Amino acid sequence: MHTVDEQGDVGPAEQCRALIAEAHDAWLRGDGAGTWRALDAAERAAAHTTRPSRLRAEVAAARSAAFLRAERTTEALAAARECLHLAGRATHGHRLRHAVSHARITLATYEPPDDGSGQAPAAALAVLDEIAELRDPGLEDVRSRAITNGLNRRLVAAHRHLDDPEAQTAAWIQVSRARTLSEQLRAQGSVVRQAIDLAERTGQWERGWDYANLPLPSGLERNERVAILAKAARLAWHRGLTSEARELGTRARQASVAIDHPWVRVYAYLGGVIAAAAGTGSIRAALLAYQRCTTRAGHDSRSHRAWEVAQVALEFGLSANAARSFLAATVPGVWAERPWAPFARVVLSDAAGEEPRTEDLAAIDLREHGAADQARVHLARARVAARSGHRVSAVLSLQRARLLLRSWPGRVAEQVEREAATLTGTLPATAAQRRVLDLVIEGHTNREIGRALGCAERTVAVHVAALLRSSSTTSRAALAAQEVARRALMVAPEL
Incomplete structure (x- = not known):
């Protein structure tokens, strides 16, 4: 790998391509700032070549991929369109085909938009699947992006429909397909991460745990390794596997050294909070470290991760007021406006023994939440009904929670059973x-x-x-x- 300072004796075209490669490597090792520096330098180098359109197209494609990974969607789409525009004026070769494929992936990841039917647009999937199936040497990175982005489009489109067993089966088939396609590719990490998310959404703990413990390639990028370790730690915490949660959370935190991507850092420090809750140190110190792990903008971009941290702290025994203070300090003025805020307020009120607001209970769209979180809502509703003397309503809510948790044992299921025990009792009778x-x-x-x-x-x-x-x-x-x-x-x- 070249670095920016090593390019002095290299021609402008070679220098440009080396900088594009450096930008990609920088991203994989967690150096976001280095990614943008290398791409800016590549843009300058392209301007001094004899074929500026070709090189600028390659830089634009690299930018589109980097912007997409950084979740700067508008800029990613603009860079992809610029690449295709510039490539239209150039003679096609292997590198340019590579760049055009990257640009097509970026566009197909978001266009056309989903229509809410539960199926991703066929035109977008056709592009992504075509590239995912390529076998040309040197296209491993392009194929990896097509595989992971294609899986993501399918799972995002299906998310609100995953209470349907047929939709669940179809989703797992797509995960298996992506896993097969990604063998020996960098995409394996993202496929595993998405599989764990699907297991959480559908309430299949064992399946998620199996994916979290798959052997991964030694060369797996650090970003994905941190994310998978943090997700595995959270699965262990949910199940009550204290020693495993402690080990995995600690490993996630340690693996993040020198990574500056906000989405990775919040995963790592979530792992740190889980490790502390499982016995490695002070939960309050871990919460403070989480607050300081990235910028305000970084936290805002992953505000739901702060809520996941707060939930772990609540289950550890932190008071609802302390959890509210943590959210206010970490994502001030943001979390209360997020789609997950009504759910969070209900859980916090329930943890405090308070009556959840009726409007919050009504505002929760259960289809947006995983099985365990849906069960938490039903548990809160059961407690409200029981306090009001509506035992039948309470029982119905608890039974709904039980059904959601039938393949998700652990902390939430134990809470549901404790509540059920208070309602069953015995009726004195001859x-x-x-x-x-x-x-x-x-x-x-x-x-x-x-x-x-x-x-x-x-x-x-x-x-x-x-x-x-x-x-x-x-x-x-x-x-x-x-x-x-x-x-x-x-x-x-x-x-």
């Missing part, structure tokens, strides 16, 4: 009263119950009156509903 209760639940009258049990109608009435007193209910309907709810919570949901 054997005769329980036989009567079984038939009350079925909707039978006292006369019908007496006939079925071979006793007087008056005897049945006495048993029903005793059951009403024991259950603190005032009607047969309320008694039946309460008992059905109690029994429902004693049965595990079917897979």
Whole structure:
């Protein structure tokens, strides 16, 4: 690899291409500032070549890829269009085809936009799939981008539809396809990261854990390694695997040294918070380190990561007020306006034992959240209903939470079961009263119950009156509903 200072004796075209390669290498090692410096120098070198259009097209393609990785979408699309415009005036060769492929990937990643149908636009996928299938030597980086961006387009389009089992199956098929295509390519890291995200969205802990523990190439870029370690640490924390969470979180933090990309740094320091919560040190010191790990703009670009940190701290035992203070200090004026803010306010209120605001509960779109977070919402709703004396509503919410968590064991599932235990209890009743209760639940009258049990109608009435007193209910309907709810919570949901 060349550095900017080593280019003095190299011709302008070779210098330009070496700088493009240096920009790419800088990004992979986590040096964002070095990426932009090298691209600026490459632009200047291109202007002094005998074929400026060709070289400027190559620089524009490199910029489009870098802008896209930095989530500067408008600039990425503009650079991609510039590349295609310049390439139209140049004689095509291998390097120019490489540049044009990069530009086409950038455009296909965002254009045309999704239409909400759950399927990414066919025209965009056709471009990405065509490039992903290329076998030309020297196109490994281009193929990697096409594979990961194509998978991302498919999963983003499907995100709100993933409560449908068929949509889940289709999504996992695409992950498997991308994993096969990415063998021996840099794309493996991004595919694994997206697979873990899909597991969280669909509530499949074991599947996510399997992906998080796949052996990855020794040459995997540091950015992806940090992200995967942090996600693995979070999976371990969710499951209550303390030693694994501690080790993985520590490794994520240590692997981020000298990386300046904000999205990577917040992953790394999320790992640090998880490690602290799992026993490596002070949670408050880890939260402060997270606040200081990047700039205000960097935190704003990943405000949801701050919320993930706050959730870990809440589960560790930090107070809701302390978590609110952390968010206010880390993403001031930002987090309350984010789409996830109503969900965060509900969880914080629930953790504080406060009544969540009705408008926040109503504003939550569950399809935007993973299975465990959906279960947290149902748990909060169950507690609201239970405090109001609406036991049946509470039970229904808890059963919804249980269904979402049937393949996601750990901390949230334990909270749901603790709440269920407070609602089940036992109803003091004699054997005769329980036989009567079984038939009350079925909707039978006292006369019908007496006939079925071979006793007087008056005897049945006495048993029903005793059951009403024991259950603190005032009607047969309320008694039946309460008992059905109690029994429902004693049965595990079917897979």
